[in-house]
Amino acid sequence: GNSVTQMEGPVTLSEEAFLTINCTYTATGYPSLFWYVQYPGEGLQLLLKATKADDKGSNKGFEATYRKETTSFHLEKGSVQVSDSAVYFCALSGNQGGKLIFGQGTELSVKP
Amino acid sequence: NAGVTQTPKFQVLKTGQSMTLQCAQDMNHEYMSWYRQDPGMGLRLIHYSVGAGITDQGEVPNGYNVSRSTTEDFPLRLLSAAPSQTSVYFCASSKRQGAWEQYFGPGTRLTVT
Numbered sequence: 001g002n003s004v005t006q007m008e009g010p011v012t013l014s015e016e017a018f019l020t021i022n023c024t025y026t027a028t029g030y031p032s033l034f035w036y037v038q039y040p041g042e043g044l045q046l047l048l049k050a051t052k053a054d055d056k057g058s059n060k061g062f063e064a065t066y067r068k069e070t071t072s073f074h075l076e077k078g079s080v081q082v083s084d085s086a087v088y089f090c091a092l093s094g095n096q097g098g099k100l101i102f103g104q105g106t107e108l109s110v111k112p
Numbered sequence: 113n114a115g116v117t118q119t120p121k122f123q124v125l126k127t128g129q130s131m132t133l134q135c136a137q138d139m140n141h142e143y144m145s146w147y148r149q150d151p152g153m154g155l156r157l158i159h160y161s162v163g164a165g166i167t168d169q170g171e172v173p174n175g176y177n178v179s180r181s182t183t184e185d186f187p188l189r190l191l192s193a194a195p196s197q198t199s200v201y202f203c204a205s206s207k208r209q210g211a212w213e214q215y216f217g218p219g220t221r222l223t224v225t
Contacts, residue, residue, distance in 0.1 A: 102154035
């Protein structure tokens with residue numbers, strides 16, 4: 001079945017450091033891929049998405065590229081801020097849409 | 113637009129009690145779903161609905177019931193609460209088109225003692 005694997009957390013970075021959170025997936029067909037962010041005490045917000053191979057999703061300085069050859073969708077940001085501290089979830093939805101499969105989440109803590 | 117709303121925000125139940133978690137959306141989304149979030153496990157799909165009158169089971173449906181009588185509302189019922197149902201519950205909705213981007217509610221934190 002479909003699955004998503006994320007790098008373990010927590011990840012602790014200093015402000016302005018480069019961020020990479022790894023995400024790999026297993027899926028049949030051509031899934032859509034997503035990154036969601038959850039700030040403390042809140043629900044999940046869609047951060048970015050990609051719907052086909054080689055698509056790059058981007059938002060708020062975050063980027064991720066849909067790599068079918070390596071089945072990956074790694075999240076990157078060139079310079080993190082304290083306000084980026086949150087839990088980040090990688091997710092996919094299969095051909096039938098709707099049903100999201102989530103990774104276990106990666107907690108990011110950015111120190112000033 | 114209020115988006116996706118959930119009530120209550122917090123709830124404590126005793127084992128064996130029943131309750132309903134409420135979810136409503138005002139975006140005219142056809143698709144609605146319920147997830148539970150547990151530490152280290154991400155979110156797992158409980159039940160979902162592709163439109164009024166249509167529901168189906170997700171990955172972890174046991175112990176939960178749903179119904180969808182209107183487009184706007186999608187309540188989740190716990191029939192006889194168990195400690196294993198202690199979790200944070202999220203409702204989500206989306207249009208049935210494109211990438212089916214899902215919008216999440218703020219969550220309900222449920223503790224079963």
